[in-house]
Amino acid sequence: MDTFTQNSLQVESIRGTDTGKSTLLYEVPDAESILLFVGTPHKEMQAENNPFRCIVTENVADAQKVINQLQHIFKKVPAAIIYRFDSAYESALSEWNTYFKTHQFLCSIPFFVYTDKGFDEMKSLMGRHTFIDDIITQEAWQVLGNKIAIVSKVKRMRTFPVYRSSTLRTRLYTRRxxxxxxxxxxxxxxxxxxxxxxxxxxxxxxxxxxxxxxxxxxxxxxxxxxxxxxxxxxxxxxxxxxxxxxxxxxxxxxxxxxxxxxxxxxxxxxxxxxxxxxxxxxxxxxxxxxxxxxxxxxxxxxxxxxxxxxxxxxxxxxxxxxxxxxxxxxxxxxxxxxxxxxxxxxxxxxxxxxxxxxxxxxxxxxxxxxxxxxxxxxxxxxx
Incomplete structure (x- = not known):
């Protein structure tokens, strides 16, 4: 995979035949937050004040490989996952749904669907796929840092009992x-x-x-x-x-x-x-x-x-x-x-x-x- 901005992480291509290499990422600096983007990146991600180091993959399978690399080699997880809406969204979101069911720890990662248009029409996706936290558009890049900060804390409360007592957690997140x-x-x-x-x-x-x-x-x-x-x-x-x-x-x-x-x-x-x-x-x-x-x-x-x-x-x-x-x-x-x-x-x-x-x-x-x-x-x- 090619680097698309000067702020991006360099990501080795994971397309095509398996070369036998176990490491897909060259380096992940500790000082940067990692944004995992699935699909064609948006030009607004190239802004100089972008606080994230962006990893871009073409499909869900590649994205899940990157998450595995980040976990086991660099002991990190993405600050957020953004899936760019496309014609194959049904199968892609089903793949993510299966993935999160088998990787409960990763359910605390904020997950957004990015779209260029048709925002209101896509709200039903959040009802069918509960791991989606929001549908975002181009305007979201200006507030993405704060949005991720809040959503990640909320999802940690849902995912890990240590953040809240079991009684309060039940009251907040179940039977609703x-x-x-x-x-x-x-x-x-x-x-x-x-x-x-x-x-x-x-x-x-x-x-x-x-x-x-x-x-x-x-x-x-x-x-x-x-x-x-x-x-x-x-x-x-x-x-x-x-x-x-x-x-x-x-x-x-x-x-x-x-x-x-x-x-x-x-x-x-x-x-x-x-x-x-x-x-x-x-x-x-x-x-x-x-x-x-x-x-x-x-x-x-x-x-x-x-x-x-x-x-x-x-x-x-x-x-x-x-x-x-x-x-x-x-x-x-x-x-x-x-x-x-x-x-x-x-x-x-x-x-x-x-x-x-x-x-x-x-x-x-x-x-x-x-x-x-x-x-x-x-x-x-x-x-």
């Missing part, structure tokens, strides 16, 4: 099929019905936003949800059009404690960037109606932990905080019901609430949180 099925069914039914009923309200809000200020009607930005899955998050625009570029100017107003290291959240009381109509939409939570589209697409659930902006999610990749990403992203949740609109809140308190929900979530708990949400919708402070 029917609960998840009912939760998704409820999400689709309520989100679809909600969009139909609220469509006249949405049209009025869209017209008012357009009349008040220039700029887009909807605010769309990247957010990180369960397992650090990045998706486009929708809301009605409540701020001036260039609000994101003004973020540094208002950080001194942050209502969270002003620590400079560790997790970072930014929430501003009476944010000067919020328009008059935007303040009303936020205080009544009407700005969040478009998130029902995210629920229908499967990016979010009605109940879960709030999806985070990437600059916030990037600070939560440690073992201490990563558990908040075990839960699905949601429109409402424990934090909204118990703390929405309140200024007296620390970063630790916010994350502890997210982790608490991740550990205790159930369909019954979700129903209680949804029933409690209307009482938290109208807030006194513009945050």
């Amino acid at each position: 099929f029917y609960s998840n099925f009912l939760k998704r069914s409820l999400d689709v039914a309520l989100a679809g019905g909600g969009l139909l009923m609220l469509s006249p309200v949405m049209l009025v809000i869209a017209a008012l936003i357009r009349l008040e200020s220039k700029g887009p009607i909807f605010y769309a930005a990247k957010r990180a949800g369960r397992n650090y899955r990045v998706f486009k998050f929708y809301k009605f625009r409540t701020m001036v059009p260039d609000a994101d570029r003004q973020l540094d100017k208002i950080k001194h107003l942050n209502q969270y404690d002003g620590q400079t290291d560790g997790p970072v959240f930014i929430k501003v009381s009476n944010d000067p960037r919020v328009t008059k109509l935007g303040g009303f939409l936020r205080n009544t939570s009407l700005d969040e109606i478009p998130q029902l589209l995210n629920v229908l697409k499967g990016d979010m659930s009605l109940v879960g932990n709030r999806p985070l902006p990437l600059y916030e999610a990037n600070t939560l990749t440690t073992d201490e905080w990563v558990e908040r990403f075990l839960a699905p992203a949601g429109i409402t949740g424990l934090w909204q019901v118990s703390k929405r609109g309140k200024k007296e809140m620390s970063v630790k308190e916010r994350i502890d609430l997210d982790i608490n929900y991740a550990h205790n979530r159930s369909l019954r708990y979700d129903m209680w949180l949804m029933a409690s949400t209307p009482f938290a919708l109208v807030q006194k402070d513009n945050v």
